[in-house]
Every structure is written in C-alpha cells, then in structure tokens.
Amino acid sequence: MSRRTRRVGRLSGASVSLVALLPWALAAAGAPEAAAAEPSPAAEILAATGVKGGLVVHVGCGDGRLTAAFGAGEPYLVHGLDGDAKNVERAREYIRSLGLYGKVSVEHWTEKRLPYADNLVNLLVAERLGGIPMDEVMRVLCPNGVACIGGKKTVKPWPAEIxxxxxxxxxxxxxxxxxxxxxxxxxxxxxTAGPRWARSHGYTPSTSVLDETLTCVDDTVPSTWRLVARDAFSGVLLWKRPLPEWGSKALSGTDDTGRGVTTGRFTMPPHVGKRLVAVGDTVYVTLGAGAPVTALDAATGRQRRVYAETARADEVLLSASSPSTRPPRTGPRWPPGASRPPPRPASTSAPSMRQAGACSGRRAPSWASAPAWVRTR
Structure with missing residues (x-):
C-alpha cells in the first residue's frame, strides 16, 4: 500500500470514529446546556421577591458565591455580612476573582443591630438571622422592600402617610x-449621588418620584444630557438613557451662557420640567426637543410605546382620558405686574396617584396606559 493510500485510510478511519462518537458528544454537550438553562439560586430569589434593583443585603454570606451572584445584574448594589472572619476573607477573595468587588462587598459583622439607616435596603436575604431580631430587619427595609429569610418572603408595607x-x-x-x-x-x-455639580443657569430641574423609584433629567457637563432613574430609598442607579437632542440650544435655539440668572430671561422653555411624568411602573417623557412622548419601563428604562401624535409636546399630564393635544399658545407674554387671566382650574378627572400593593408584581392601572393631556408648542 502506498503512502498516499495509507494516509487516506487513516483519515477515513478517523472520520468513521468521529461519526460514531458524535451522538455521544451531542448528548454530553446537552447536559451543560440544560444545567445552564436552570436559573441560579440568586435569580430564583430575585424573581420570587420581585426586586428589580437597589440595595441587596446578604446576612450570613459564607463563601460569597450567592452574594456575588446577586451582583451579576446591573441595577444591584450588594453588601454581605458574616460573623466568621474566615468566611469574610474567603468571600472577598472569591468576589475579587470575579472583578466584582466594590459593587459587591462583604463585612465582618457580629452585632444585633444592622449597619444601615432606616428604610434603606430593598432586599435582605438570610438562611437564618441568628441573633438579629425581625424588627431590626423591618427597620432597615424600605417600603415595599422584601426580606427572604429561610425561603420565607416578608414584604414591608407601603405607609399610607407617604x-x-x-x-x-x-x-x-x-x-x-x-x-x-x-x-x-x-x-x-x-x-448621595452624582453629579455633584450641574449647569442649571437657565432652567429648573425636573424630578419625579413613584413608589421606590426617583427619576430626573440630569445635565452633566459638558452638555451631556441623560434621563436617570435611581432607587428613591437607597439611591442605587437603576438605568440611564441619553438625551442627545436636549438643552437650551435644542429646545430654544439659544446657547445657555448663564446670563439668565442676572437678566431674568431664561434660555430654556418654561415648561421643560413638565415633560416628565412617572406613574405606576411607567415613565412618560419626551426624549428630545421635538420628540413625541415615549413610555418607558420604570424599573429597566426599556421603551414600551411611542405616542407619535404627541410630537413637539412641551407639557404632559396623566389623567383618566385618552391622549390629546392642545393647540400652540399664542399672544404676548405677561410682564410683571400686568393683569393676568385666571389660572387654569385643577383637573377633576385626574385620579389619585397613590397606589397600594407589594413590590413583587405591581401593575399599572388601566388609566395609566397613556398620557392624557399633552400641551404642544
């Protein structure tokens, strides 16, 4: 048999062996895929509690593996506590190996009082509390915050006074x-959270608070505008969205030089702060100077719907009726001291904005499906 014939024979034999082994290889490869499809314990806890972001505390963090898994998602800041100093060292080493330390951290803690301010923690997880009383857990949980103790879920109710x-x-x-x-x-x-300084010479900031989420229009020097959502109780960043067509130049055609403070003539439209409404689990905002109103998921910032008929809106109200637009306002601006028309009466159809329920599955009411009154230029 020639060298060439022997080489072909070997290749053919190898091919036969490969084909014979292929079904076994596919079966073996399917096992990790099936395992990967199963949610991790951290994902199961987050899904069961309904906490979509904020400060997560893990009491009795052990080796830190479950603690680190909570920090895999963007909108979470995780703090682990353990009474065993050796466990703390092992947990820190493991978290550092993942490059997560900072966003996820652990601390040696043996006290019965937890090291947190009142109403700060969104989710507290523990297999057992040890000597920590349940009253202390409820103290640090924010309204609608969840404690998962030994697999049992407890939700701190939302006070009627808020x-x-x-x-x-x-x-x-x-x-x-x-x-x-x-x-x-x-x-x-x-x-506290950044930015520490913002250029606010020619406008007033717009901030809305719904349940445990605070949203605001954030102007970060130099002229980089973003829509920012933070947890209102813990301050943890939930999401950001850029606003490229924003600012005095885009909204009024005039650069903001800061002279509005001394002259009293601001370069931003007077209703710019009224472009943001946050109700239920939805944020309604114009994402640009002439952009229509967009509905965003309050927890994730993902776009839900764009109301194309509301282009060039400069004021949004949410009430029980369907979306509509008002014609542009005309007439002179009212100088100081001049006789003004009577103020617009308050809407009688606007429903109460306070809602009740647990944070594990809040649904927007039927009237929150669309912004109902949009003023346009």
Whole structure:
C-alpha cells in the first residue's frame, strides 16, 4: 500500500470514529446546556421577591458565591455580612476573582443591630438571622422592600402617610402640595449621588418620584444630557438613557451662557420640567426637543410605546382620558405686574396617584396606559 493510500485510510478511519462518537458528544454537550438553562439560586430569589434593583443585603454570606451572584445584574448594589472572619476573607477573595468587588462587598459583622439607616435596603436575604431580631430587619427595609429569610418572603408595607410626586407640580391637578405626612426638615443624609455639580443657569430641574423609584433629567457637563432613574430609598442607579437632542440650544435655539440668572430671561422653555411624568411602573417623557412622548419601563428604562401624535409636546399630564393635544399658545407674554387671566382650574378627572400593593408584581392601572393631556408648542 502506498503512502498516499495509507494516509487516506487513516483519515477515513478517523472520520468513521468521529461519526460514531458524535451522538455521544451531542448528548454530553446537552447536559451543560440544560444545567445552564436552570436559573441560579440568586435569580430564583430575585424573581420570587420581585426586586428589580437597589440595595441587596446578604446576612450570613459564607463563601460569597450567592452574594456575588446577586451582583451579576446591573441595577444591584450588594453588601454581605458574616460573623466568621474566615468566611469574610474567603468571600472577598472569591468576589475579587470575579472583578466584582466594590459593587459587591462583604463585612465582618457580629452585632444585633444592622449597619444601615432606616428604610434603606430593598432586599435582605438570610438562611437564618441568628441573633438579629425581625424588627431590626423591618427597620432597615424600605417600603415595599422584601426580606427572604429561610425561603420565607416578608414584604414591608407601603405607609399610607407617604405620598408620591408624579408630575412637575405634584400631580395632574397642578397643585404643588403633597399630602405626605412623613417628609419634613432633614435630620440625616439617606444617600448621595452624582453629579455633584450641574449647569442649571437657565432652567429648573425636573424630578419625579413613584413608589421606590426617583427619576430626573440630569445635565452633566459638558452638555451631556441623560434621563436617570435611581432607587428613591437607597439611591442605587437603576438605568440611564441619553438625551442627545436636549438643552437650551435644542429646545430654544439659544446657547445657555448663564446670563439668565442676572437678566431674568431664561434660555430654556418654561415648561421643560413638565415633560416628565412617572406613574405606576411607567415613565412618560419626551426624549428630545421635538420628540413625541415615549413610555418607558420604570424599573429597566426599556421603551414600551411611542405616542407619535404627541410630537413637539412641551407639557404632559396623566389623567383618566385618552391622549390629546392642545393647540400652540399664542399672544404676548405677561410682564410683571400686568393683569393676568385666571389660572387654569385643577383637573377633576385626574385620579389619585397613590397606589397600594407589594413590590413583587405591581401593575399599572388601566388609566395609566397613556398620557392624557399633552400641551404642544
């Protein structure tokens, strides 16, 4: 047999062996895929509790593997506690090996009082609490926060005394007075987040609070505008969306030089803060100067719907009726001291913005499906 014939024979034999082994290889490859398809314990806990972002505390973190798994998602900040110093060292080493330390951290803790301010934690997980009383767990949980202790789920109820600020002027009625009986003079710092400085010479910021989510239009120097959502109780960043067509140049055609403060003539439209409404699990906002109103998922920032008929909107109200537009306002601007027309009466059809329910599955009410009143230029 020639060398060439022998080479072909060997290749043919190898091919036969490969074909014979192929069914076994496919079966073996299917096992890891099936295992990978199964959710991790951390994913199961997050799904069962309905917590979609915020501060997660793991009491009794052990080797840190479950603790680190909670930090795999973007909108989570994770803090582990353990009474065994050796466990803490092992957990830190493991978390560092994943490149997650900072976003996920662990601490040696043996006290019965947890190291957190009141109403700060979104999710607390523990196989057992040890000497930590359940009252202490409820103290640190934020309203609608969840404790998962030994597989048992406990939800901290939303106090009736806490109101929501869903529109630029509180609610659809336009009366900038909340019925909140908890807010008052500041007594402590709950959380702080950037940007530390923002250019705000020619406009007023727009901020809305719904349930445990706070959204605001964020102007970060140099002229980089973003829509930012943070957890209102823990301050953890949930998501960002860029706003490329924003700012004084895009909205009014005039560069913001800061002279609006001294001259009283601001370069931003007076209703720019009224382009953001947050109700239920939805944020309604214009993502550009002449853009229509877009509905975003409050927890993730994902786009749900675009209301094309609302292009060039400069004010949004959410009430029980269907979307409509008002014609552009005409006439002179009212100088100081001049006789003004009577103010627009508050809407009587606007429903209450306060809602009840557990954070494990909040659904928007039927009237929250669309912004109902859109003012256009």
């Amino acid at each position: 109101d929501e600020w869903t529109h630029h002027l509180h609610d659809a009625g336009g009366n900038a007075v909340a019925s909140d009986r908890v807010a008052g003079p500041p007594r402590h710092l709950q959380w």
